[in-house]
Amino acid sequence: MVNRYAPWRYFLLVLIVVVGAVYALPNLYGEDPAVQISHRVNLIDEAELSLVQSLIDSENIDYRSIELEGNNILLRFDSEEGQLRAAGDIRALMEATDSRYTVALNLAPATPEWLAAMNALPMYLGLDLRGGVHFLMEVDMESAIEKSLQRTANELRSFLREEKQRYRAVQSDSDRIAIRFTDAAARDAARLVLEEEYRDYVFTDREDGRSWFIDVSYNETTLDEERRAAVEQNISTLKNRVNELGVAEPVIQRQGDSRVVVQLPGVQDTVRAKEILGATATLEFRLVHGSFTDWSAAQATGKAPIGARLYTQSNGDPVLLKRSVIATGDQVVGAASGIDQQSGTPDVTITMNAKGADRMAEITRDNIGKPMAVVFIEDKFEFEEIDGELRPKRRTDTEVINVATIRDQLSKRFHITGLDSTREARDLALLLRAGALRAPMVIIEERTVGPSLGQENIDRGFMSVMVGFALVLVFMAVYYKVFGLVANLALALNLVLMVAVLSLFQATLTLPGIAGIVLTVGMAVDANVLIFERIREEIRLGNTPQAAIFAGYEKAFGTIADANITTFIAAIVLFGFGTGPIQGFAVTLMIGIASSMFTAIFGTRAVINLIYGRKQVTRLAI
Numbered sequence: 001m002v003n004r005y006a007p008w009r010y011f012l013l014v015l016i017v018v019v020g021a022v023y024a025l026p027n028l029y030g031e032d033p034a035v036q037i038s039h040r041v042n043l044i045d046e047a048e049l050s051l052v053q054s055l056i057d058s059e060n061i062d063y064r065s066i067e068l069e070g071n072n073i074l075l076r077f078d079s080e081e082g083q084l085r086a087a088g089d090i091r092a093l094m095e096a097t098d099s100r101y102t103v104a105l106n107l108a109p110a111t112p113e114w115l116a117a118m119n120a121l122p123m124y125l126g127l128d129l130r131g132g133v134h135f136l137m138e139v140d141m142e143s144a145i146e147k148s149l150q151r152t153a154n155e156l157r158s159f160l161r162e163e164k165q166r167y168r169a170v171q172s173d174s175d176r177i178a179i180r181f182t183d184a185a186a187r188d189a190a191r192l193v194l195e196e197e198y199r200d201y202v203f204t205d206r207e208d209g210r211s212w213f214i215d216v217s218y219n220e221t222t223l224d225e226e227r228r229a230a231v232e233q234n235i236s237t238l239k240n241r242v243n244e245l246g247v248a249e250p251v252i253q254r255q256g257d258s259r260v261v262v263q264l265p266g267v268q269d270t271v272r273a274k275e276i277l278g279a280t281a282t283l284e285f286r287l288v289h290g291s292f293t294d295w296s297a298a299q300a301t302g303k304a305p306i307g308a309r310l311y312t313q314s315n316g317d318p319v320l321l322k323r324s325v326i327a328t329g330d331q332v333v334g335a336a337s338g339i340d341q342q343s344g345t346p347d348v349t350i351t352m353n354a355k356g357a358d359r360m361a362e363i364t365r366d367n368i369g370k371p372m373a374v375v376f377i378e379d380k381f382e383f384e385e386i387d388g389e390l391r392p393k394r395r396t397d398t399e400v401i402n403v404a405t406i407r408d409q410l411s412k413r414f415h416i417t418g419l420d421s422t423r424e425a426r427d428l429a430l431l432l433r434a435g436a437l438r439a440p441m442v443i444i445e446e447r448t449v450g451p452s453l454g455q456e457n458i459d460r461g462f463m464s465v466m467v468g469f470a471l472v473l474v475f476m477a478v479y480y481k482v483f484g485l486v487a488n489l490a491l492a493l494n495l496v497l498m499v500a501v502l503s504l505f506q507a508t509l510t511l512p513g514i515a516g517i518v519l520t521v522g523m524a525v526d527a528n529v530l531i532f533e534r535i536r537e538e539i540r541l542g543n544t545p546q547a548a549i550f551a552g553y554e555k556a557f558g559t560i561a562d563a564n565i566t567t568f569i570a571a572i573v574l575f576g577f578g579t580g581p582i583q584g585f586a587v588t589l590m591i592g593i594a595s596s597m598f599t600a601i602f603g604t605r606a607v608i609n610l611i612y613g614r615k616q617v618t619r620l621a622i
Contacts (some may be wrong), residue, residue: 004613005606013606016598017493026111026122032064033083034108035090038243039071039101041557042070052094056297059093074108102243123502126510126584127449129458132265133273136445139258144230144439145223153177156216159197165190168211172544177216187212204223227257233438235260241277241430251508260441274443283329283416285360288403289320290373311375313400321373321400326363326419331356337425340417346425347417356410364410374402374416376428461514468521469495478524482621486607487528490599494524497595498588512585520592523567527560527600532622545617553605560601568593 037052038044049068056063058076063075063080064427073255075090077083086106094101107130127134153172156179167190168180181187184207191214193437200222204215218226235252238260252265264273299318304310308320309531334351352360364372402416419429449457472491476484498517502509537551543551568590575586582620612620 005609010606016497020493020497020500022115022118023120023504026109026115026503027499029110029112029122031107031122032076032110033080034077034106035063035075035083035087036102036104036106037075037094037100037101038071038088040335044068044073049073056090056099059089061089070530073224076108084289115395121503121506123499124506125458127265127447128511129264129447129461129509130265130583131455132263132446134447135262135277135443136255136265137260137262137277137441139231139234139260140440140442140445141227141230141258142174144243145218145226146172147439148226148230149173149175149218152216155540156194156198159194161194164189165193169339177215179214179216181214181221183561184212187214190214198307230438231258231260236440237437238262238277247310249507259444263492274446277441277443280287283327283332283375284375286321286324286373286375287326287363287367289322297319301433311373311398311400313403316618318546319373319400319403321375326372327352327356327360328423331359334359335429337422337429340415345417346422347415348425348429349413349415351413353410360414361409362413364406364408368406368408371403371405375399376401405508407571457511459510464518464522465495465514468518472521472525476528480528480622482606482611483528483532483535486604486611487532487600488524488602489607490528491521491524493603494592494595494599495521497599498591501591501595502588507587508584509588510581510584513588516585516588516592520589520596524592524596526563527556527596528561528604530556531600531604535620536622539620539622545612545620548620549608549612553601560597564593564597568595 002302039048046068049066052073053066056066062077063086064074064078064222067074067076075086083105087103094103109116111121115121115144148382149172151168156177158178159168160170166186168182169178171180176479179187179190181190187205191205194201194214195203195214198216200219202219204216204217206213231254237255242262242264244253251261252264253261255261262277289305294305295310295318296312296321298304298308302310303322307323309323311319311321313319331353332350333353336349338347338349339345340347345391355512378398385602404417473488476487476491478484480487496519497553499613501507502513507513531552533546533558538544538548538551571586571589571593575583575590578586
């Protein structure tokens with residue numbers, strides 16, 4: 001008996017080895033410290049690149065190279081010190097040129113062009129290896145439904161007026177909308193038109209002896225859609241805010257029904273990141289009601305006149321504002337901070353969408369000479385202990401930041417002043433540009449990893465892989481001799497293929513991922529141990545060396561497959577039910593199982609066949 005492989009199998013093995021080596025190779029070149037420049041509005045082309053380069057050169061900023069990568073300009077530096085020194089100068093230069101430029105620190109792969117042309121790029125490193133901030137945020141679903149019902153209540157008021165249906169009031173609660181009528185006939189007539197128009201809602205009649213009501217609530221399908229829409233809009237808004245922060249390569253993804261994972265590589269200022277990501281700030285524009293005498297009286301009694309509401313200004317003084325809202329922050333499409341030319345104080349230039357501009361123009365045209373106020377609304381979370389457990393509690397802060405007399409008809413673009421500092425103006429402009437969160441979010445988990453600790457994690461992870469790899473190599477070579485050396489060759493190929501697959505799919509390597517690689521190094525030789533022990537057993541039973549090799553591979557396959565399939569199923573379960581770090585471990589484990597099966601069975605048999613397959617041997621070095 002002889003053991004041979006068909007030529008196409010050797011060709012396939014060589015092809016896989018070459019492809020694996022090519023896609024694993026970029027990880028050897030490392031990364032360059034870099035500064036990334038992007039524009040929030042314009043697409044950056046060669047002309048824009050030339051303009052930015054000339055600006056940077058005029059400031060004598062030292063850099064190694066500048067290039068256009070996608071829609072970003074990338075400046076590479078020789079050291080992190082040069083990168084950090086230049087980043088501040090570049091950021092100030094870009095803001096002075098155009099405030100819509102964003103500048104972020106980055107690590108750019110130093111992969112040669114011939115590898116990059118084949119889309120061969122290094123693995124992406126997780127925060128625990130690269131450094132940065134990790135947040136796990138949860139959407140306040142009760143608030144999302146409550147705000148959605150408030151919007152629906154406004155729609156119902158307009159709809160009933162258009163349909164000429166008589167009603168007394170429309171009030172929204174945390175879980176329903178109550179429409180009040182003076183008699184049952186008016187209620188029944190309104191219900192007919194409401195059910196025809198709003199088919200996704202549940203309508204329930206009730207009465208209290210003095211008034212007749214229609215309670216409006218969401219059905220289960222609409223409720224699920226509202227919850228899903230709240231998470232999706234919040235993710236979109238978070239992405240806009242992260243772009244405004246100037247973070248390179250952020251990770252923002254949904255986790256479960258109501259949670260969002262945000263990872264910001266390179267960010268160390270967690271306070272600033274939390275302020276921007278978690279803020280639910282928005283604006284309301286309202287007309288002022290009455291005079292200072294009316295405001296003081298309302299503050300003394302704690303009661304506001306009908307159609308008005310009592311607010312507090314930033315200086316602590318009271319002010320009465322009309323309940324009717326002119327426009328809100330949702331209608332803002334652009335905002336830029338600056339300095340008011342007349343007063344020299346910080347201001348924000350607001351640009352409204354068509355609906356907001358039309359409404360603003362209509363109201364200000366009819367109220368020239370009257371005061372208008374800008375209300376700043378922000379939701380905050382505080383943790384309080386309930387039954388021995390810390391739970392988040394939402395608090396809404398409302399403040400009038402500006403009261404000014406309408407001098408002329410306003411429209412699409414205007415200024416607001418009254419802000420305390422330039423930073424407050426910048427943050428407000430940032431939040432308005434990025435859009436409002438559909439519902440408040442609370443940070444329930446936070447982790448920060450410094451860049452030095454990240455590098456230490458890389459060094460220790462690499463050392464653990466190398467030490468485990470070396471110990472396995474020595475054991476296999478000593479115990480199984482030539483067959484052990486073949487297994488070692490397969491083990492090295494297994495590592496190359498794992499790195500290649502992770503790089504090809506741009507998977508994120510984390511510390512748990514490194515643990516998965518180390519575990520796979522130990523598991524990868526299990527299949528070879530089973531095969532080699534089966535061959536030794538066949539030899540002890542008196543079979544010829546060639547027959548022992550054939551029987552060893554054939555009879556051990558079932559056991560190997562059973563063991564690896566059960567482990568693979570466990571890895572799938574870990575990936576499906578685990579969070580980020582556990583998923584990273586599961587991914588590397590699954591890739592390691594697949595590659596070790598290939599190298600241990602297909603790879604080693606090909607080499608063994610080359611060594612022994614065409615010979616008449618009487619003894620195996622096993």
